[in-house]
Amino acid sequence: MIQLQRWQHLFRHSLSPLIPLEHTTLQQHRVALYIKRDDLLHPSISGNKWRKLKYVLRQALSEQAAGLLSFGGAWSNHLHALAAAGHTLGMPTVGIVRGEPEYAANPTLSDAQGWGMQLAFVDRQTYRRRHHADFLAELRRRYPGFYLIPEGGSCELALPGVAELWQELPACDQLILPVASGGTLAGLLSARPEHTHLTGYAVLKGKDWLARTVQQLYAPAESDNGWRLRLNHHGGGYAKCSVEDRSAITALSTALGIPLEPIYSGKAMLGLFRDIEAGCYPPDSRLIFLHTGGLQSARSQVS
Known part of the structure; x- marks a missing residue:
């Protein structure tokens, strides 16, 4: 009973903020971008x-x-x-x-x-x-x-907790997120609104196996055309990041006023901005970027 009460307290509803972002790239390409700050959900159990x-x-x-x-x-x-x-x-x-x-x-x-x-x-x-x-x-x-x-x-029981995120979001054209083990993407797909597409930026060398992993976690994903994986922004593999990309992520973090690390959300955000510059998102798109947390792991990048 005591443990259940602790669980209820630990996972009581905690709404993370949704913040509009400003950047010259967004203005030039007429893209509205918001960030869901799930890194602020809990001080130790992030995102x-x-x-x-x-x-x-x-x-x-x-x-x-x-x-x-x-x-x-x-x-x-x-x-x-x-x-x-x-x-x-x-x-x-x-x-x-x-x-x-x-x-x-x-x-x-x-x-x-x-x-x-x-x-x-x-x-x-x-x-x-x-x-x-x-x-x-x-x-x-x-x-x-x-x-x-x-x-x-990442397992079947992880999906409903992730799916609850949709209850906290306004309408948007696409929800953007970093993808590693595939559980968050699968959970979001399990309750995806018809009008919103999902774009996952792989932070590791995903190739075909990453899509299969998502489909194993949530079988209907195989026939769902409302999602895609961007596989060319992993920077060489999991936790790998060139000096140039690290510098670009730092500059982007400063410009946006949002903490980003070079393993998950920073790598995905950089990929998103490069795709916006390449015209991968049409003008007047309304996008939400999901900050999945993980800032503690950035301590590994401190020399």
Whole structure:
């Protein structure tokens, strides 16, 4: 009962602001752009992580799980958010981390450990088995009663929490967002208004597999013509960003007055502006950009 009350408090309705943006590029191409500041939803469980974890954690509580276990890299926004949520709910957490134990001292994992998360480091070959039944069975034996959550929190139960975002948005022509594991895009597609299209900017080398991942999470996406993926703005791959692109993101962040990082929302926003300049969005378009949070991971970019 106490944990459920904590869950209700943690996920009480918290409306993030919608802000109009001004920029000479927008004026020149007659594009109206707004930003949904989901990075402001919660101080520790930021953006899409707050929305994706909402009903996943309620299910874990309903099953009286002994704890929560999930997967991520050394700067994972998901593990950071899960550790904070577990601490708030009074549930033990375990993070299976891709990388070496020396990463444990970085700001992301230091926060997670401060919230009580137990870290288990694995090499890349082992991490690739995170979807394999035998590896998951091994983890269940090692952590009996723990509720296993996929990397990034992207699973069927994540979709309804993300879909609730539509209740907070005005009419627009397109909703723009960064895409990594595909769960946020799938959740938005599950309740997409007929008049609004979705454009996802892949922040990693997505190719065909990223669209398949979205379709696996939400099967009707395969026959839905109201969405697309922009696959040429990943900057070389996940968490990769050239000096030139990093400088462009910083300049864009300053000009817009919005905090952006070079991994998720910054990379997607830069891609969007380049597409606007290339004429990919018709004049008089009304766009909303979803800031999915993840600013804590930008601490990895500090030299």
